[in-house]
Amino acid sequence: MAPNELKTIEIKIKRKLTPDGPVFWEEFAIPHRPNMNVIAALMEIALNPVNRQGQATLPISYDANCLEEVCGSCAMLVNGRPRMACSTLVDKLEAPIRLEPLSKFPTVRDLQVDRGFLFEGLKRVQAWIHIDGTHDLGEGPRMSQHEQGQGYPISHCISCANCLEVCPQVNDNTGFVGAAVVAQVKLFNLHPTGKMHAPDRLRALMGAGGIHECGYAQNCVRICPKGIPLTEAISDLGREVMKEAVFGFLKR
Numbered sequence: 001m002a003p004n005e006l007k008t009i010e011i012k013i014k015r016k017l018t019p020d021g022p023v024f025w026e027e028f029a030i031p032h033r034p035n036m037n038v039i040a041a042l043m044e045i046a047l048n049p050v051n052r053q054g055q056a057t058l059p060i061s062y063d064a065n066c067l068e069e070v071c072g073s074c075a076m077l078v079n080g081r082p083r084m085a086c087s088t089l090v091d092k093l094e095a096p097i098r099l100e101p102l103s104k105f106p107t108v109r110d111l112q113v114d115r116g117f118l119f120e121g122l123k124r125v126q127a128w129i130h131i132d133g134t135h136d137l138g139e140g141p142r143m144s145q146h147e148q149g150q151g152y153p154i155s156h157c158i159s160c161a162n163c164l165e166v167c168p169q170v171n172d173n174t175g176f177v178g179a180a181v182v183a184q185v186k187l188f189n190l191h192p193t194g195k196m197h198a199p200d201r202l203r204a205l206m207g208a209g210g211i212h213e214c215g216y217a218q219n220c221v222r223i224c225p226k227g228i229p230l231t232e233a234i235s236d237l238g239r240e241v242m243k244e245a246v247f248g249f250l251k252r
Helices: 038-047 116-124 145-154 162-166 179-190 194-204 219-223 230-251
Strands: 008-015 024-031 075-078 081-084 097-100 107-109
Touching: 008 038, 024 038, 038 097, 075 162, 081 162, 116 179, 145 179, 162 179, 162 219, 179 194, 179 219, 179 230, 194 230, 219 230
Parallel strands: 008 097
Antiparallel strands: 008 024, 075 081, 075 097
16 A cells, blocks of 8 residues: 555445335445444544545434444444444454345334334333332341342343344244343343332243243344353243242242
């Protein structure tokens, strides 16, 4: 490369300007900088929204917030694989770089998707600790080191929805809530206060879209950016749901 020749990065982006609009691809070429991530490349396009043909175009719409793989909002398909755009380095990708929105969720615009399905699943299983007044009574029950060890890795979930994207069972026919939601049931059922509502969470995993829809493809655990033991959580919850289905019925 000649000293005055600048290296460029070629990017192809799957675009959709409105939820019901047509899908089209647009190509861009931006100046290369060392250690750029995908978000930095998108920000470079935003500075000068001109496509590879030299035509002015609309800026790319995408979600991003923390830029340090904590918020989970910048998940997208990078060269066909679900990734976090903030932690995916351009220099490690095959060119041209192809960016697409996650396919399992409705597209809002360009790389933005509506992940309402994931959040509705979290509401379905009550993925929170109910405030019952005990927080005003001082320190609560202590968790054993074993329980802490089980819950800590699950608490790393950033709701990126990559596990739902690669799950063959998350589709219109099954309505499976997905590994992220199931794992959160295990996390909150481990909590001393959360255990009071454990039966409700387990019953929420019964019926349509529940844990029995899981096909144990194990794609979720391979793609998780935080390395969460999702299949282990699904296996553990499967036993607990079965117990609740049998013994819970007898109690009622």
